[in-house]
Amino acid sequence: MNGTRPDDTARSRVAALVGRLSTALAARVAVDRRALAAFRIGLGAVLLADLAARSRSLTAFYTDAGVLPRRALFADYAGTLSVHALVGEPWAVALVFAVAGAVALALCVGYRTRLATAASWLLLLSLHARNPMVLNAGDDLLLALLFWSLFLPLGARWSVDAVRGPDARDGREEETDLTADGDAGVSALDATETAVANVAAMAVLAQVLVMYLTNAVHKFESELWMSGEAVVYVMQADQFSYLLGDYLAAFTPLLRAFTVLWVALLFASPLLLLLTGFPRAVLASLFVGMHLGMAVTIRVGLFPVVVVVGFLPFFQTPVWDVVARVVDRLNWARGVASWRARCVSLARRLNAVDAALPRPVGAERLAALRSGGLARGRVLFTTVLPYAFLVLILLSSAASVGYAEVPDPAEDALDTVEMTQSWQMFAPDPIHTTRWIVAVGALEDGTERDVYRDAAVTFDRPDRAETTYRTSRWRKYLKNVDGADNENHRSYLANYLCGDWNRTHETDVETVTIYRGYERTNPYNGTVEAADEYELIEYDCSGEFIQNE
Incomplete structure (x- = not known):
């Protein structure tokens, strides 16, 4: 009697399983x-x-x-x-x-x-x-x-x-x-x-x-992310928050809910x-x-x-x-057809x-x-x-x-090909300290000016730190300049500020001293937990290109 061999049956089952998995x-x-x-x-x-x-x-x-x-x-x-x-x-x-x-x-x-x-x-x-x-x-x-x-x-x-x-x-x-x-x-x-x-x-x-x-x-x-507090603290760093973020910072229960929802979505x-x-x-x-x-x-x-x-x-x-x-249903077909006709005409010309x-x-x-x-x-x-x-x-x-x-x-x-995978956005420790730059320029007439913002020199926390950065890329750049491995870039920045100021102003700047100001606020009671400024570099505009000593 003809019968199906066991190895044929096993092979067909494996093939069927592979087919289902592939589908x-x-x-x-x-x-x-x-x-x-x-x-x-x-x-x-x-x-x-x-x-x-x-x-x-x-x-x-x-x-x-x-x-x-x-x-x-x-x-x-x-x-x-x-x-x-x-x-x-x-x-x-x-x-x-x-x-x-x-x-x-x-x-x-x-x-x-x-x-x-x-x-x-x-x-x-x-x-x-x-x-x-x-x-x-x-x-x-x-x-x-x-x-x-x-x-x-x-x-x-x-x-x-x-x-x-x-x-x-x-x-x-x-x-x-x-x-x-x-x-x-x-x-x-x-x-x-x-x-x-x-x-x-x-x-x-x-x-x-x-x-x-x-x-x-x-x-x-991160303890802040897993406890549901991260977004509450991030919104205190107002070099980031803007538009609706300026208003949401006061609604801590809502921000906690957003934190929990975001972590749940990630997982x-x-x-x-x-x-x-x-x-x-x-x-x-x-x-x-x-x-x-x-x-x-x-x-x-x-x-x-x-x-x-x-x-x-x-x-x-x-x-x-x-x-x-x-x-x-919205009767957009005529518009789509018109767009396609223009594309066809353009394609023929090309x-x-x-x-x-x-x-x-x-x-x-x-x-x-x-x-x-x-x-x-x-x-x-x-x-x-x-x-x-x-x-x-x-x-x-x-x-x-x-x-x-x-x-x-x-x-x-x-x-x-710049494909290294490192996705640490706001993790493990979310940014929750407001930071800003003060670039004190000593002008040749004896006065001082913030040569980055072209404003009077002050070390007080700005009303809106976000507005002190020219663009979001400037904020990213200045954050990186503050890094321990980027000392040379502090000289590059100061040299640029010297040249940019002197090209656009009648009174030249002779030295530039760049400070990083910061303030951390408790989001629940509004008290200031830490505030200070520290010097990044003092730069002689007529000196060497790199001045890190």
């Missing part, structure tokens, strides 16, 4: 192509906003007349590679900013999307390298999201590329092919017409999750990957709501906006189907321009060489690299909380 994994890492389109638009918009915000301090932070001239940059940061460091004049740096803005705009509209994504990532990497002293967690996250975007079909929907046609050199056809090859590298993680479920999609979701889990571990080590963050569909959307919306609340209560630059953009891939196909039905451009010498031979190694290159680019760096960021995250060690070669790879 479950694919359902959890699938990212709707419309979500990727919104993600692309958000990244482009954030890049433009970031460039605009940085431009307010372009001379101070990115030129030879600023706080980190190139001779100091190359001396303190050996091996720096930065396009922005090739020039030192304000007009030349502004030109590089303009190029970065044009590329970000191309990413936003989805023109030559993959090329625009790569160029945006490289230019942002270059910008970060030009002045590491002004970077924050939002910068790290934005760079990481752009890195993962290199492996995703961001231009497949709602883009110029999507309507340029199959003859486009960097259009929809290439995006689709690359995605298909990438999907082949993950068993059962195949991309449908609607969603993409490959290792890069998994990585972009994991990046946000890693940030929250790492930060949750750091907060778990519930693994559900962002375990849940699917509408349950995931509800949890993601809670995170988005908290970050939008952060945006109108504490001044932390573009970090909340970057996180909101990072959440767009978490909203899966059912959510976007609802959005599409709402658009239909195609005509592309066709008119002269082909470089040897273009046909180059195309033949590319086609020969294209399959191998695609597998490397869309599967091997994302896999490798996904493992590396997970390892780096575990190392940042003491659960693993990163081998030196892996650490070098992470450092090269």
Whole structure:
């Protein structure tokens, strides 16, 4: 009698189990192509906003007349590679900013999307390298999201590329092919017409999750966070609080509730990957709501906006189907059709321009060489690299909380692309001391002036410490200057203040003495627990460039 052999039965059961697990994994890492389109638009918009915000301090932070001239940059940061460091004049740096803005705009509209994504990532990497002293967690996250975007079909929907046609050199056809090859590298993680479920999609979701889990571990080590007091104390540091934060500081029970809710969300963050569909959307919306609340209560630059953009891939196909039905019901279809018609018209004009451009010498031979190694290159680019760096960021995250060690070669790879995972935002010990800068300038006429704020010298706590910082990046920079390992930067800052004052005032400053003032207040009874100021540096404006002795 013919029967089924036991080993065949076991093999079929294992195959069935693997199939179910693969299907479950694919359902959890699938990212709707419309979500990727919104993600692309958000990244482009954030890049433009970031460039605009940085431009307010372009001379101070990115030129030879600023706080980190190139001779100091190359001396303190050996091996720096930065396009922005090739020039030192304000007009030349502004030109590089303009190029970065044009590329970000191309990413936003989805023109030559993959090329625009790569160029945006490289230019942002270059910008970060030009002045590491002004970077924050939002910068790290934005760079990481752009890195993962290199492996995703961001231009497949709602883009110029999507309507340029199959003859486009960097259009929809290439995006689709690359995605298909990438999907082949993950068993059962195949991309449908609607969603993409490959290792890069998994990585972009994991990046946000890693940030929250790492930060949750750091907060778990904090008595203030675990007792529900952290946000109450953070709001006393009014160099951060603004807008609604100025009013919420008095409502301590509400702030305690926000602390408990935020800690609970951090520890519930693994559900962002375990849940699917509408349950995931509800949890993601809670995170988005908290970050939008952060945006109108504490001044932390573009970090909340970057996180909101990072959440767009978490909203899966059912959510976007609802959005599409709402658009239909609200009679917005005509507007969408009009927008698409304009995109089609623009795409046709771009195609005509592309066709008119002269082909470089040897273009046909180059195309033949590319086609020969294209399959191998695609597998490397869309599967091997994302896999490798996904493992590396997970390892780096575990190392940042003491659960693993990163081998030196892996650490070098992470450092090269600025993907080291260290998410300590307001943890383990949240900032709860108000701090401000007083830069006492002794003028040549015998008087004194605060040469940072161009105001009378006073060491009293300002009414609003937040207003004493020119921008949130200035606050971050001055915090870093106060660090024990940054003594040289105190000279750089003082030298900049000397030069900036003397360029813009008739009476020159001869010496600058920089102080750091601070005050810590009990949020429950309003009493001052500590207050003082201490000297960072006394600097002779006519002396040596570095004066740390």
